[in-house]
Amino acid sequence: VSHTSSSGRQRREHWDAAYAGRSVTAVSWYQATPTVSLELIERLCVPPSETIVDIGGGASLLVDALLARGFSDVSVLDISSVALDEVRRRTEGRPGAEGRPVTLIHDDVLHWRPTRPVGVWHDRAVLHFLTEPAQRDRYLATMRSALGPGGAVIMATFAPDGPEYCSGLPVARYGTSELASLIGADFEVVAQRREEHVTPAGVVQPFSWVAARRRERDRSVAT
């Protein structure tokens, strides 16, 4: 492990500290309504029975919005138990449409092994912390193993003119076409967006968003 690479323990401690002792509405990435995520989920025509995982979802209100829209199989994966405790508090006694509670997964996305297929992989502002190619490759391999043919991904990072740091950590910034090529040529881009997120302190942070769907098996090769 190089000395520039943060260990899993350092990452966990950083994020627990980022959430501890302050209101979730005070963090720079807070949004009262996850507008672009919801719009892209609609653009992808995701049925409410679909398995959605919010990767590094933290205390985001996306899970609440999905429950309110009748989604029944929602998971939040995060490295911070402080953030997940907050989601648990909010969603307890508020199961999804099929009576299924929200699944909280306390893990590092760089170590996580999905145990069942994922229908939608949602990531707002998590991949951009993976500034080392080996970490990024590991993340993308996990995403690919989780998503079968027809699976969808929604990814948001800081744009090329966005901030160089997020939560005090250096980030990699991407344009929408760079994001699309990271996701891979076997995914078809359904929508791209540039968003100017305004932090609770009033700072504008440009984001790049891509929504893409994995192509069904290449028909020119099979059958």
Ligand SMILES: C[S@@+](CC[C@H](N)C(=O)[O-])C[C@H]1O[C@@H](n2cnc3c(N)ncnc32)[C@H](O)[C@@H]1O
């Ligand atoms: C900038 S916040 C964004 C939170 C959420 N996606 C949102 O839009 O509100 C980054 C989130 O990723 C989580 N995170 C960072 N590194 C992670 C990792 N390696 N594995 C899992 N979660 C991670 C943090 O705990 C934090 O909740």
